[in-house]
Amino acid sequence: MEAEAELKVLRIDEAAVRDHLGQLVRSSVEETLNALLDAEADALCGAEKYERSETRKDTRAGHYARRLTTTSGTVDLKVPKLRTLKFETAIIERYRRRESSVEEALIEMYLAGVSVRRVEDITEALWGEKVSPGTISNLNQKVYGRIEEWRNRPIEGRHPYVYLDGISLKRSWAGEVRNVSVLAAIGVNEEGFREILGVAEGCKEDKAGWMAFLKHLRERGLQAPQLVISDKCLGLVESLAEIFPDADWQRCTVHWYRNIFSHVPCEKVKDVAAMLKAIHAQEDRSAALKKAGDVVEKLRKMKLAKAAAMVEADAHETLAYYRFPSEHWRKIRTNNPMERTLKEVRRRVKVIGAFPDGNSALMLCAARLRHVASKTWSARKYMDMGLLALHARSPRGAREEDPEPAAEPATSTLAG
Secondary structure: OHHHHHHOOOOOOHHHHHHHHHHHHHHHHHHHHHHHHHHHHHHHHOOOOOOOOOOOOOOEEEEEEEEEEEOOEEEEEEEEEEOOOOOOOHHHHHHHHHHHHHHHHHHHHHHHOOOHHHHHHHHHHHHOOOOOHHHHHHHHHHHHHHHHHHHOOOOOOOOOEEEEEEEEEEEEEOOEEEEEEEEEEEEEOOOOOEEEEEEEEEOOOOHHHHHHHHHHHHHOOOOOOOEEEEOOOOOHHHHHHHHOOOOEEEEOHHHHHHHHHOOOOHHHHHHHHHHHHHHOOOOOHHHHHHHHHHHHHHHHHOOOHHHHHHHHHHHHHHOHHHHOOHHHHHHHOOOHHHHHHHHHHHHHHOOOOEEOOHHHHHHHHHHHHHHHHHHHOOOOOOOOOHHHHHHHHOHHHOOOOOOOOOOOOOOOOOOO
C-alpha cells in the first residue's frame, strides 16, 4: 500500500510552472496593450476598424511591429498606422515613463557599486532578459553630462578646511595599461558640512597636475582656506604656496608615521609609534615641538639615525592643527576623512580593472563621490564651525610663527 501511495505522489516542476506563469502574464500584458492601442486608433478615426460611419475622420493603413520591455518581460506590439493623421499613443508614453524609472534604477545600481555583471543578473530576474553592457554604458552617458556640469559648478561660500588627495587607477592606452590619477578636494564649509569641491584628472600626482587642479578650484570660486590637510604629495606643497599662499598646510600625521616606519625595524615599530603619537598628544604646539626634540634624541640612542633625521626635519609640518580649536584637532590633523571617501571610490572601481580612457575613470570617480556625498553627508554636520570663530577672537588663536626648520640631511627621504 505504501508503495502504491508513493506512486500517486505528484511531482511538480517548479521551474516549468514559473516559466508557464511568466508566459501567461506576458501574453496577458501583450493582449491588453494591443487592445488599448486599437481603442486609441478607433478614437482617432472616429469609428471602429472596418466600420462604415459618417463621423469617420481617417482610415487605417496597417500597423508596424514594436518590441517593448515591461516589468513582465518583452512584449510584441502592433502599433496602428493611419492614412492621414499621426498616431501618437499615450500607452507607450506611460510605459516610457516606467522604463525611465527603471533606467534611473540601473544607473543608481551602477554608481552605488554594483558590477555590470550583477546588474545584468538583476535585470534578468526582473524582466526575464539581460540588459547588455552596451545599454548600461549608453545610460551612463546620460549621467556623465550632468556629472560634468556638477564638476564645473561655481564654488560658493568659504571653506575654512580643505582636504586634498588623489587616487591612481589603471587605463588602457595604445594597447598598454598605464596609470592615471584622479585628484579630489573636500571642503568643510562655514556651517560645518562637508562638500566635494572638485574632481579632476591628472596624468600623475606631480606639480603640474596639482597646480592645474588648484587653479581649477580657484577659478570656480574657491576662496583661500585657512588650513589645507594632505599628504606630502610630490609638487602639492609647492603648488599650494603659489595658488593659496595665505593658507596653512597640515601634513597628515598618519602618513608621516608610515614614512618613518619604513626606516624602522619591524620589532621596534610599536615603540616608535608610541613615541611619535606622544608628540601629537601635547597640550599646545610649543610642548609638541619640545617633545619632538626628545623623540629625536631617543631615536638616535636607538641607532635609528634615518628616522631621527626625518622627525627633526619634518615634525613642524604636522603641527599646524594646533592653531585651530582643540575640538577640531582629531579631524584636521590627518587626511582620514579623504582617505575614507576615496576608499569608497576604490571599492567601486575595483571590479573594473583598466578603464578604456582617462575620462571614463574621471566620470565614474566623480559620480561615485557625488553619490557618497549626497547619501551620507547631506544631513550630517561634520564640525561645529562656531568654535573656529570663537577661537579666532581669543588670545590663544593668535598665529604662532614656525621656527626655522633644521637643515635637511642629504640622505633624508621626505616622500609623501
